[in-house]
Amino acid sequence: MSTKSNVLLIGSGGVGTMAAYNLEAGGLAAITSVLRSNHEAVTQNGFTITSLDHGFVKGWKPSRIVNSIPNVAKEGLRSFDFIVVTTKNIADIHPTVAEIIAPAVTPGYTTIMLLQNGLNIEKPIQAAFPMNPVLSGVSLIGATETQPGHILHDDRDRLIVGAFENHNIPKETNLAAAKRFVEIYNASGKVQCTHDENVGFVRWRKLIYNACYNPVCAITGMDTARMRIYRSPIEDVIRPLMWEVWNIAKAAGHQLPEDIVQKMIDCDPDDTYFKPSMQQDIEKGNYIEFENLVGEPLREAERLGVPAPQLKIVYGMCKILQLRVMEQKGVVKLPPKDDPTRPILEISQGSSVPS
Amino acid sequence: MSTKSNVLLIGSGGVGTMAAYNLEAGGLAAITSVLRSNHEAVTQNGFTITSLDHGFVKGWKPSRIVNSIPNVAKEGLRSFDFIVVTTKNIADIHPTVAEIIAPAVTPGYTTIMLLQNGLNIEKPIQAAFPMNPVLSGVSLIGATETQPGHILHDDRDRLIVGAFENHNIPKETNLAAAKRFVEIYNASGKVQCTHDENVGFVRWRKLIYNACYNPVCAITGMDTARMRIYRSPIEDVIRPLMWEVWNIAKAAGHQLPEDIVQKMIDCDPDDTYFKPSMQQDIEKGNYIEFENLVGEPLREAERLGVPAPQLKIVYGMCKILQLRVMEQKGVVKLPPKDDPTRPILEISQGSSVPS
Numbered sequence: 001m002s003t004k005s006n007v008l009l010i011g012s013g014g015v016g017t018m019a020a021y022n023l024e025a026g027g028l029a030a031i032t033s034v035l036r037s038n039h040e041a042v043t044q045n046g047f048t049i050t051s052l053d054h055g056f057v058k059g060w061k062p063s064r065i066v067n068s069i070p071n072v073a074k075e076g077l078r079s080f081d082f083i084v085v086t087t088k089n090i091a092d093i094h095p096t097v098a099e100i101i102a103p104a105v106t107p108g109y110t111t112i113m114l115l116q117n118g119l120n121i122e123k124p125i126q127a128a129f130p131m132n133p134v135l136s137g138v139s140l141i142g143a144t145e146t147q148p149g150h151i152l153h154d155d156r157d158r159l160i161v162g163a164f165e166n167h168n169i170p171k172e173t174n175l176a177a178a179k180r181f182v183e184i185y186n187a188s189g190k191v192q193c194t195h196d197e198n199v200g201f202v203r204w205r206k207l208i209y210n211a212c213y214n215p216v217c218a219i220t221g222m223d224t225a226r227m228r229i230y231r232s233p234i235e236d237v238i239r240p241l242m243w244e245v246w247n248i249a250k251a252a253g254h255q256l257p258e259d260i261v262q263k264m265i266d267c268d269p270d271d272t273y274f275k276p277s278m279q280q281d282i283e284k285g286n287y288i289e290f291e292n293l294v295g296e297p298l299r300e301a302e303r304l305g306v307p308a309p310q311l312k313i314v315y316g317m318c319k320i321l322q323l324r325v326m327e328q329k330g331v332v333k334l335p336p337k338d339d340p341t342r343p344i345l346e347i348s349q350g351s352s353v354p355s
Numbered sequence: 356m357s358t359k360s361n362v363l364l365i366g367s368g369g370v371g372t373m374a375a376y377n378l379e380a381g382g383l384a385a386i387t388s389v390l391r392s393n394h395e396a397v398t399q400n401g402f403t404i405t406s407l408d409h410g411f412v413k414g415w416k417p418s419r420i421v422n423s424i425p426n427v428a429k430e431g432l433r434s435f436d437f438i439v440v441t442t443k444n445i446a447d448i449h450p451t452v453a454e455i456i457a458p459a460v461t462p463g464y465t466t467i468m469l470l471q472n473g474l475n476i477e478k479p480i481q482a483a484f485p486m487n488p489v490l491s492g493v494s495l496i497g498a499t500e501t502q503p504g505h506i507l508h509d510d511r512d513r514l515i516v517g518a519f520e521n522h523n524i525p526k527e528t529n530l531a532a533a534k535r536f537v538e539i540y541n542a543s544g545k546v547q548c549t550h551d552e553n554v555g556f557v558r559w560r561k562l563i564y565n566a567c568y569n570p571v572c573a574i575t576g577m578d579t580a581r582m583r584i585y586r587s588p589i590e591d592v593i594r595p596l597m598w599e600v601w602n603i604a605k606a607a608g609h610q611l612p613e614d615i616v617q618k619m620i621d622c623d624p625d626d627t628y629f630k631p632s633m634q635q636d637i638e639k640g641n642y643i644e645f646e647n648l649v650g651e652p653l654r655e656a657e658r659l660g661v662p663a664p665q666l667k668i669v670y671g672m673c674k675i676l677q678l679r680v681m682e683q684k685g686v687v688k689l690p691p692k693d694d695p696t697r698p699i700l701e702i703s704q705g706s707s708v709p710s
Binding site: 216219220221222226227229230232233236237240241271272273309310312313314315316317319320321323324327334335337 | 571574575576577581582584585587588591592595596626627628664665667668669670671672674675676678679689690692
């Protein structure tokens with residue numbers, strides 16, 4: 001049996017591809033990549049990567065390329081040691097992450113690494129696979145797929161890894177899974193992957209940005225640079241919202257430093273007019289991953305009795321945006337115009353997020 | 356001297372044209388209309404009006420048509436008894452209403468009728484013309500200019516008139532101005548114009564709709580019918596916001612009935628997918644009149660110590676939308692992309708709204 005970890009990567013956009021490349025560069029992992037939109041391009045020409053950490057790479061392919069999630073049991077495959085998930089987390093739309101990865105998970109064996117943003121993303125995964133370690137990956141990388149198979153990686157790959165608490169399995173098993181992942185990820189010597197047991201702290205810290213800039217930029221159509229240049233969007237909307245999230249984090253037991261608010265306000269460069277992912281998704285007509293970025297922090301606030309009236313209205317507006325996307329995609333249909341006899345719709349929305 | 360009131364109408368879209376037509380139909384007023392975008396069409400062919408109150412009218416022209424605000428003193432004109440203003444009220448952009456009407460106002464004589472929405476719209480007018488009566492007109496009409504000179508009037512003209520309080524002039528002068536306006540407006544026998552001294556109550560009641568549906572529809576791009584059909588937009592966003600406004604009104608001394616919230620939620624028909632004016636303006640790339648609809652109620656809340664965190668964030672988002680319109684119109688210019696040496700802009704925004 002190989003000493004290389006057998007890794008399945010799901011979500012091969014910018015972040016996912018750089019994770020795959022880095023893992024194989026370290027020599028301690030063999031990657032199976034599930035490719036969809038770029039499957040043909042990569043099968044033919046491999047990836048073209050321009051990377052701050054790894055330099056210029058042409059024609060690279062992961063060990064194995066597939067175009068759908070492997071069914072390990074049915075296909076008699078070797079179990080995956082790790083499944084790395086770098087897709088968006090659209091908790092309110094099926095199929096959910098748990099549903100997507102199910103055929104590839106070996107119960108009680110495979111470690112599931114969620115390289116995704118937001119709060120409580122592990123909950124539906126642990127509910128579906130109670131005996132598997134689930135890891136938190138919080139990434140500060142900047143990487144984009146500029147065209148199918150072409151990756152621009154322009155901000156250093158810094159990854160913080162920790163195991164989500166799981167009372168069904170021994171603490172050491174969880175910890176060992178996290179440490180092994182850090183080992184195989186750092187093996188390339190090119191990136192900065194650290195282990196941090198305080199998963200909650202790490203995730204709440206990033207939520208100061210993600211629960212505020214992401215939805216407000218998506219709702220108002222203004223990027224973070226313009227908000228800083230014009231100033232009033234920061235002072236009227238972003239800063240008060242960030243303090244609400246800061247206070248929820250505190251009540252949830254995570255005392256973030258006070259200067260984190262200003263740091264998060266300033267963390268994007270001004271000169272690129274950066275649009276957070278949720279704003280990019282709305283512009284492309286994609287679903288937005290607002291349930292874990294905004295909905296879950298809000299539900300924590302409600303559970304803990306912390307006032308969060310502004311986060312609540314931002315959450316409500318995100319739901320409106322998502323309904324618009326559903327309508328654009330034809331998932332919901334409205335009665336025709338000027339038909340007074342038309343019935344009022346009953347809309348059934350799937351949701352895997354506990355509310 | 357004629358017994359007809361000499362009336363200047365500024366803003367000849369749907370609402371303004373129906374006011375002008377109705378006033379001349381009553382025989383107690385002669386109208387001078389300031390036409391801009393439809394000046395040529397109306398000069399040549401008159402207005403074509405399809406009206407619920409007045410029937411089908413072809414080729415109608417007001418007594419006098421001009422293409423700019425008359426300068427009464429310079430041109431040696433007869434003073435206007437009334438100036439009826441039906442333009443949008445964009446308080447944060449110059450020229451303001453006070454600046455626009457100035458050449459036509461005879462100080463201490465002309466009554467200024469503001470047939471416009473929002474709170475404290477009289478303040479800058481009274482500051483500019485302290486000795487003139489200023490009237491409040493709250494209209495429930497539905498009227499649209501479908502093409503230059505063509506008006507579709509599809510919801511009854513119901514107008515509530517009252518004088519704004521003004522300690523510089525005798526109460527009777529103010530009252531007489533309001534009553535005379537009601538007289539000339541009702542003279543057609545086709546509309547329902549009522550006098551209501553409680554101007555604040557009438558305006559706050561309409562703000563339950565205007566401070567909530569208008570900005571949220573503009574911000575989220577969803578009309579009021581969809582919000583009711585989908586339900587969550589109402590329960591998550593609109594209803595809590597309406598109660599904030601209701602509570603501000605109460606603290607300001609206007610105890611609105613409690614069922615006004617549900618009535619305002621339901622007041623548009625579902626089958627036309629009606630977009631409030633602020634949403635229409637954003638879609639057309641026009642400035643939005645958010646300062647008097649949202650900003651002033653919010654400033655009242657702050658003055659009175661009433662919590663209004665959700666209205667505050669909606670206001671902040673409206674400012675973001677207005678900045679986007681300013682950018683589209685070239686009023687503000689941002690530094691170019693990818694230029695790290697560029698200076699940070701100082702944006703000077705005119706505002707006639709006391710903050």
